[in-house]
Amino acid sequence: MLRFVAAVGAAFLSFLEGTGRLALFAGVSLAALLRPPFYPRIILREMVNIGYFSLPVVGLTAIFTGMVLALQSYTGFSRFSAEGAVATVVVLSVTRELGPVISALMVAGRVGAAIAAEIGTMRVTDQIDALTTLSTDPLRYLVLPRLVAGVITLPLLVVAADIIGVFGGYLVGVYKLGFNPQAYLNGTWQRLETVDVVSGLVKAAVFGFIIALLGCYQGYYSRGGAEGVGRATTYAVVSASILILIVDYLITAAFFAR
């Protein structure tokens, strides 16, 4: 019994230690925002990496998500003759929830892993130590630009995902389910409010921060050669995905819970 309690206690202490170290890592990295140098070229490069190169995968998942949503809503709602709500359900689901969450999960898999692998490789090959000896703060040079790029780029990606997702719903609604195009568009716009879109964009910015932070954190503290880098990429994707879903609930509750 005592051994069990000790094991639980050790796990809890380890969790607290990890959380504290992550918070400190984020705090020290963000504190670099207060004084120059900043690295706009690196921020721009990371925005292209995170945003532009994620567009195909995010676009594909968004369009099929919108299409499936329209189909599922139609078959479900037809049981109580509420087919007219399909367009509204699609647009609200995509802008509030599916656009930001699915985009974030895709980016976590693509970009979070890449960030962890890149920084992890730099760690195990002494490149991060080399930065320090060249009078360059690794947190300022490697981490901060990725955090900034994540926060700026994810909302832009989600705007694209929202538009593509709603278009996917429109395609199925009009060409498969036989909705009148004008009626479908009216159903889309009439119930959509600013807060629906804004809440999704706020989620996206927070998710962008989480993905970049955990990718950088896992890479920065990786050790043990190629195996350690591999472990870091796995942890980066898994921990970011879990945190995205937890934070998604908290932000949803903050915006919409009455």
Added chain:
Amino acid sequence: MTKTEGVPKISVRGLCKAFGRKQVLDRIDIDCASGESLVIIGGSGTGKSVLVKCIVGLLRPEAGSIVIDGVETVGLRRSAREQLMQKFGMLFQGSALFDSLSVWENVAFGLIQGRGVERQAAREVALAKLAAVGLGPEVSVLRPAELSGGMQKRVALARAIAAEPEVIFFDEPTTGLDPIMADVINNLIVKCVRELGATAVSITHDMVSARKMADRIAMLHQGRIVWQGPTAEIDSSRNPYVDQFIHGRADGPIKMEVRAG
């Protein structure tokens, strides 16, 4: 290489560093005079790299003092540490070149990012330093992955000397190179350090390298300095650890560690 008498450039006293239960450095005392070339020898896992990383400030020791130019550097604040780093250059064991940058950007990195030199001016300096290590301008646009190990070492040396540092650290500069390329790198290191008038601290287990580069040699074993003296005296040290090491004998007081430190 020449050395200046007087206050040591680097003075280490009572330095201790442990990783978990493993005591890697155990009350190290060592000095390095200005303009001197000090080489620290010792087997793998004896704490050579850890000692240099503590002096550079990449690792924080548990106890002891590291004084550079009369200033205590253990516990320095971040901004003061960044200032101190401008005195240093370092060549890493695996070269540690930045994969995402071209060769000249690697060499000019410390000038552009660390000292705010304008890109074009930094490029000129980088090309001159590459020439000093025997590399032409055609190499400057390549990526590190396109270079052989020996060429990567040359680029890393050019990067270490680009900002003309006062102290240069060399971590196993010839490891992984064939004997001819190792000798080329040794000669380049001696030439560059001499031209800069810099203080050099090197770690190696290659005795050919050590004899070529050192004014003074110190031997590290199990986290302690077991012998130090002028290079010329190493063959007559009468120290059993030194004798076993320089002759590469399996038998003697040094037993091979199975686990890395």
